[in-house]
Amino acid sequence: MGNFFSKKDLVFEKKVRAMESKITKFETKIHSSKCEHYNNNKKNVFYFFIIELILATFLWEKFASNDTLSEKAMCLYYSLFISIIFYLLIKLDRVFFGLFIKNNEKKLLNLNIGLEKIIEERKIETDFEKTKKLLEEYEIFKNKNFNNRFQHQPP
Numbered sequence: 001m002g003n004f005f006s007k008k009d010l011v012f013e014k015k016v017r018a019m020e021s022k023i024t025k026f027e028t029k030i031h032s033s034k035c036e037h038y039n040n041n042k043k044n045v046f047y048f049f050i051i052e053l054i055l056a057t058f059l060w061e062k063f064a065s066n067d068t069l070s071e072k073a074m075c076l077y078y079s080l081f082i083s084i085i086f087y088l089l090i091k092l093d094r095v096f097f098g099l100f101i102k103n104n105e106k107k108l109l110n111l112n113i114g115l116e117k118i119i120e121e122r123k124i125e126t127d128f129e130k131t132k133k134l135l136e137e138y139e140i141f142k143n144k145n146f147n148n149r150f151q152h153q154p155p
Contacts, residue, residue, distance in 0.1 A: 012118075012122055015118055016115070016118065019111060019114060019115045019118065020115070022111055023108065023111050023112060023115065026104055026108040026111060027108065029104055030101060030104045030108065033097065033101050033104065034101060036097075037094075037097040037098075037101065040093060041090075041093075041094065044089075044090045044093060045090070048087075048090060051082075051086065052083060052086070055079060055082055055083075056079065059075045059076075059078065059079050062075050063075045063076075
């Protein structure tokens with residue numbers, strides 16, 4: 001019987017350790033994702049400005065060498081179009097990283113809630129067992145007092 005309860009405690013400890021390791025894994029994953037997201041944003045902005053400067057110098061040469069108005073308009077159109085594409089790519093990167101981080105935070109929250117539920121179930125189970133034991137002891141005590149009362153009553 002004692003072996004059964006010790007196995008039960010080991011299963012509970014294994015569950016708690018597994019949940020704690022998953023929680024730690026998600027916390028490190030979220031932290032590293034946030035750091036990577038921040039570093040990527042800095043790199044993206046830097047590369048965006050470098051590419052825009054290169055593009056501006058290239059298009060300025062094209063703009064100065066073209067004689068017709070339509071060719072000059074196409075240079076401005078390409079400049080604007082490429083800038084918008086870079087901006088959209090940066091925004092998509094931010095959105096996807098944000099969704100990834102929020103998804104991991106939700107998973108982490110669910111794991112924390114699950115761990116709390118497991119611990120609360122264990123508390124309820126432990127309290128129930130202690131309460132049952134106390135009730136049994138009380139019944140034994142009550143029966144002893146009841147038997148002692150009948151034995152000490154005068155006829």
